Amino acid sequence: LRQHAKRYRKMLTGFEEKARDVLMQHQFPGNVRELDHVVERAVLMTQGQQLKANDLGLTSGVSDTPRLEDMSLEEVEAFLIKKALSRFDGNARKAAEALGLSRSAFYRRLQQYGL
Numbered sequence: 001l002r003q004h005a006k007r008y009r010k011m012l013t014g015f016e017e018k019a020r021d022v023l024m025q026h027q028f029p030g031n032v033r034e035l036d037h038v039v040e041r042a043v044l045m046t047q048g049q050q051l052k053a054n055d056l057g058l059t060s061g062v063s064d065t066p067r068l069e070d071m072s073l074e075e076v077e078a079f080l081i082k083k084a085l086s087r088f089d090g091n092a093r094k095a096a097e098a099l100g101l102s103r104s105a106f107y108r109r110l111q112q113y114g115l
Helices: 002-007 017-025 029-045 073-087 093-099 101-113
Strands: none
Touching: 017 029, 017 093, 029 073, 073 093, 073 101, 093 101
16 A cells, blocks of 8 residues: 555555455455555545545445456556546546556547547
8 A cells, every 4th residue: 555655646544444344355366466456546546545445446246336357457447547537527637647647648548448
């Protein structure tokens, strides 16, 4: 968590209790690498100082949120871009900054994924 928070310049204090419970209950078939990707995604998506269960992208039941482990890399990237745009009310500059992308790289990805 600290490593990703530092990389994306986020001031995070940890996980909410429900988020810890979700992490502990998830099987992580991809082992440590999958856990690392889930935490990185959560760091990018969180708006608070603590990671919440819904920031993790893991589901314990039926949900509209796609399961991260069932998505290809391209689908994950497109999903994150959509979430960032939604989070910043369509402001591409802020979304690109939150994702750690230059604006030109961000716009290339928008075009690549037809967003």
